[in-house]
Amino acid sequence: MKCPFCKEINNKVIDSRLSKDGEVTRRRRECIACRRRFTTYEHIEQTPLMIVKKDGRREVFSGNKIRSGIKKACEKRDISMNLIDEFIAELQHDLREIGEKEVPSAILGEKIMARLHNLDPVAYVRFASVYREFKDVNDFVSELKNLLSSNKAD
Known part of the structure; x- marks a missing residue:
């Protein structure tokens, strides 16, 4: 790891900590040459997840695209952004x-x-209504009936 101040390669790690979710390691380093300290972050590099569309096209999974759709669906509902972010993280x-x-x-x-x-x-x-491409009110009614019957079964 190169020192951002003097560009020297030799440094030592003086502290390492895991993030709350355990996905990232934060390291405090000290340059051997100039003695200045800096922070680095280490994370696992994952291969991108590809989504295969109905027409055969392939697209990289986009949490932002999912977030946008979920936010529209949850508009004016009592659902926090933290809950939506958790939703997307669990989905991924x-x-x-x-x-x-x-x-x-x-x-x-x-x-x-x-x-x-x-x-x-x-x-x-x-x-x-968007995902299943409802064409008219009957599609809504049908989905609502399914929803009500599944809620009664629970």
């Missing part, structure tokens, strides 16, 4: 657990739907 973790480098968009969509169903029924129906 689940997708990586599948163990494949490429995941069909249908699996991604169904995982989002299942999580939204548990998070907020209104957000679920809003998201479903």
Whole structure:
């Protein structure tokens, strides 16, 4: 690791700490040459998760794109951004657990739907209307009936 001040390569680690989630290691270093201190962060480099679209195109998984859709579905609902961020982190973790480098968009969509169903029924129906491409009111009514019947079963 090069010193950002004098560009010397020789330095020593004086403190290491894991982040709260254990994903990043923060290291305080001291340059042997100029004795100045600096901080570095170490994280695991993961291969990008690819989403295979219905038409066969491949796209890198985008948490921001998912966040945008979830925020629209949760608009004017009592759902915090922290909860949405947790939702996306858990979703990404689940997708990586599948163990494949490429995941069909249908699996991604169904995982989002299942999580939204548990998070907020209104957000679920809003998201479903776009994801399942509702054509008219009957599609909404049908989805609401399914939602109500699954809630009674729980």
